Amino acid sequence: MMMKKLLLLSLLVVFGLASGFSQNGKIEFEEYDLDNGLHVILQQDHTTPNIVVSVMYHVGSKNENPELTGFAHFFEHLMFEGTKNIPRHQYDKYVSRAGGELNANTSTDRTYYFEMLPSNQLALGLWLESERMLHAKVEEIGIKTQKGVVIQEKKQRYDNPPYGTILPQTMAHAYEKHPYRWTPIGDEEHISNAKDEDFMNFYKEFYVPNNAVLTICGDFDKAEAKKLVNDYFAEIPKGTKEIYRPNIEEPKKTAEVRDTVFDNIQLPAVIQAYHIPAVGTPDFYAVDMLSKLMTDGKSSRLYKELVDNQQKAIQLMAFPMPYEDPGLTLAFGIPNMGVDPKALEDEMDKQFSVVRDELISDREFQKLRNKIENELVSSNATIADRAENLATSYTYFKDTERVNKELEKYFAVTKDDIRNVAKKYFVPENRVVLYYLPKQK
Numbered sequence: 001m002m003m004k005k006l007l008l009l010s011l012l013v014v015f016g017l018a019s020g021f022s023q024n025g026k027i028e029f030e031e032y033d034l035d036n037g038l039h040v041i042l043q044q045d046h047t048t049p050n051i052v053v054s055v056m057y058h059v060g061s062k063n064e065n066p067e068l069t070g071f072a073h074f075f076e077h078l079m080f081e082g083t084k085n086i087p088r089h090q091y092d093k094y095v096s097r098a099g100g101e102l103n104a105n106t107s108t109d110r111t112y113y114f115e116m117l118p119s120n121q122l123a124l125g126l127w128l129e130s131e132r133m134l135h136a137k138v139e140e141i142g143i144k145t146q147k148g149v150v151i152q153e154k155k156q157r158y159d160n161p162p163y164g165t166i167l168p169q170t171m172a173h174a175y176e177k178h179p180y181r182w183t184p185i186g187d188e189e190h191i192s193n194a195k196d197e198d199f200m201n202f203y204k205e206f207y208v209p210n211n212a213v214l215t216i217c218g219d220f221d222k223a224e225a226k227k228l229v230n231d232y233f234a235e236i237p238k239g240t241k242e243i244y245r246p247n248i249e250e251p252k253k254t255a256e257v258r259d260t261v262f263d264n265i266q267l268p269a270v271i272q273a274y275h276i277p278a279v280g281t282p283d284f285y286a287v288d289m290l291s292k293l294m295t296d297g298k299s300s301r302l303y304k305e306l307v308d309n310q311q312k313a314i315q316l317m318a319f320p321m322p323y324e325d326p327g328l329t330l331a332f333g334i335p336n337m338g339v340d341p342k343a344l345e346d347e348m349d350k351q352f353s354v355v356r357d358e359l360i361s362d363r364e365f366q367k368l369r370n371k372i373e374n375e376l377v378s379s380n381a382t383i384a385d386r387a388e389n390l391a392t393s394y395t396y397f398k399d400t401e402r403v404n405k406e407l408e409k410y411f412a413v414t415k416d417d418i419r420n421v422a423k424k425y426f427v428p429e430n431r432v433v434l435y436y437l438p439k440q441k
Contacts, residue, residue, distance in 0.1 A: 020045035020217075020386070025377075026404045027386060030222070031394070036238040037210025040229055041390050041400060043217040045383055051218035052383045053125030054114035055133065056391035058213075059206035061108050061186065062179040062325070063244050068194055070186015071202045073106040074150055078199070079113065079207075080104070081142035084135035088142065091128065098124055106184045109324040110395050116384060119219035123228055126216075130232035133212065138203045143196055151192065154185050162265045163436060166332070170273045173257050173432045174328055178250040201241075208239030213391045217383040250275075250326065257432045262439045267314070268341045269436040272331040272348065276425050279322035280397055285409050286417040287425065289368050291318045291329055293360060293418070294351065296371065301355075302333075306347050312339050316348075324396050329425070341435050349428075356422040359415045372410045 020028055020043055029043040060072050082088040095102045100117035113132065115125045158164045168183045175181035214233065216225055253275055277283045294302045295318040306313045315334040321327040335344040360368075380386050380403070393402040 020047075027380060027390070029390060029400065031400055034209065034230070034234050036234065036236055037208075038233055038236070039213045039394055041213065041215040041394065042220075042222055042225055043215070043383075043386055043390060044220065044222060045217060045386075046219050048383060049119050049219055050116060050383065051119050051122055051125065051216060051220050052114055052116050052387040053122070053129060054112065054215045054217075054387045054391060055129045056113075056213045056215070056388075056395050057111045057207055058109075058211050058243075058395050060106060060110050061182060061184040062246055063206065064179065064182075064186070066179065066182075067190065068198055068202075069182045069190045070150065070184070070188075071194075071199070072111050072206075073184040073186060074146060074191060074199070075203065075207070076104045076106045076111055076113075077146045077149055078138065078142055079132050079136050081146065082137045083131040084137070086128075086131055088137070094124060094128060100125075108180055108184060110392070112388060112391065114384070114387060122216070122220050122225060123232075126228050126232045129214065130236065133207060133209065133233070134236045136203060136207065138196075138200045140196055143199055147191055150185075151188050154188055158185055160264075162263065163269060165261070165263065166269070166271060166434070166436065169259075169261055169434060170271060170328070170330065170432060173259060173434065174273050174275065175250055178248050178325065179246055180250075180323065180325065180327065205239065205241040205243060208243075209233060209236050210238050211243050213394050215387045215391045217387040217390070246325075253430050256428045258434075259432075260435045260437060263436050265436060265438050267334050267337070268438065270333045270335070270341050270345045270348065271432075271434040271436065272345070273328045273432040273434075274331070274425050274427075275430050276320055276327055276329050276421075278324060278326050280402070282409075282412070282417075283421050283424070284320065284322070286413045286421040287320050287329060289372070289410065289413055290355065290418050290422055290426070291320055292368055292371060293355070293364060294318045294331070302348065302351055305351060306333070306344070310347065311336055312344050312347055341437075345433065352422065352426045355419065356426065359419055365415050365418075369411065373407065376407050376410075 027043065029041055031039065031041045033039055061069065064071050080091050082091055092102060095115050095117065098117055098121045100115055100121065102115040104111065104113040113129065115128060117125050158168060171181055171183055214229065276287045294300055295316050297303065302316045302318070306316060312335060313333045314336050318329060318331040320329040331348060333344050333348060335341055380389060389403050390400055394400040
């Protein structure tokens with residue numbers, strides 16, 4: 001499958017119908033640094049009349065003060081309020097009037113802003129992001145407005161929906177010291193009680209060129225882009241505050257953590273959270289393949305056995321969290337009507353014990369490799385995907401070329417490696433187990 005796609009891509013390159021890729025399917029890009037520390041990545045693709053301008057800041061919820069959580073996510077909202085030269089509530093209108101779209105997202109480890117624009121609007125995208133970096137309005141009216149927005153979002157996305165608190169509850173149970181113990185949404189009281197100067201200090205520390213990656217992908221002229229980048233960003237001062245990078249190591253787990261949460265739900269749920277290594281490590285790739293083996297698709301082991309054969313579950317999933325520091329794999333199951341959660345948990349454990357004891361079959365192994373090949377090709381199919389993947393590779397690893405090495409990293413994983421990570425990480429003493437049960441009437 002991968003070879004066919006790479007062959008097609010190579011033919012498109014040869015006949016001038018695709019750009020931005022080498023003939024072996026590697027993403028081609030150029031990167032450099034400005035004197036103020038801003039890292040710039042340029043990736044041309046002339047097959048689409050569009051561009052993506054994005055900035056990734058190396059700040060997420062793990063960089064926050066434990067008494068002032070939710071700030072990185074708060075700034076995801078606040079940075080659309082306006083700037084010194086852009087009136088309030090007008091930021092997005094510049095993009096929509098130009099026929100584009102924009103958005104942002106925050107994780108534990110980074111914050112990402114981007115604009116998708118027609119290719120003749122490169123200057124607009126760069127101006128907007130430079131304004132955000134240099135002149136964002138971190139002031140009373142915007143802070144007050146966004147406090148209300150963020151608190152309402154927390155209620156709508158986490159507090160009120162069924163199972164909405166699973167991630168915050170899981171992280172709080174899984175971590176004792178590391179800042180992953182809170183999620184990006186943060187604590188409502190921390191946001192409510194924070195002072196304006198708290199937000200200003202956060203902005204001055206983290207939203208600076210030496211903590212950012214600017215990526216341009218799409219249909220643009222490289223010489224023009226470099227000139228515009230210099231015009232809009234070169235004069236932005238380098239940050240003067242030391243950027244906080246937590247180096248807190250979570251103690252090794254030696255005993256299972258178990259608890260029950262009562263929620264406004266109709267059906268119970270079983271959550272198992274296993275501690276795993278950081279994204280990009282060799283074991284992480286093996287853990288990811290193990291998770292796909294267990295729950296990715298209707299032919300996966302857990303789905304086939306517990307949903308189809310035994311009919312003990314109506315939903316099952318397992319996925320690793322690709323965190324910059326050691327994270328978790330979440331295994332999640334909803335028992336069928338009348339099935340005791342303990343019975344479902346026991347069967348989930350049984351399936352994980354099988355993969356600890358026995359090598360997976362050649363057929364399953366090849367299927368996993370085929371699936372990963374397909375997913376990796378698809379993950380770089382659009383300029384929006386590529387912009388984020390390039391920025392992430394540099395932000396996490398200071399190695400943008402890693403975006404082209406993912407396939408070989410996965411292909412280096414053996415069947416023995418998959419069994420070994422099952423033995424090492426997917427064991428009771430290395431996990432949190434939560435039962436979500438309906439509240440008593």
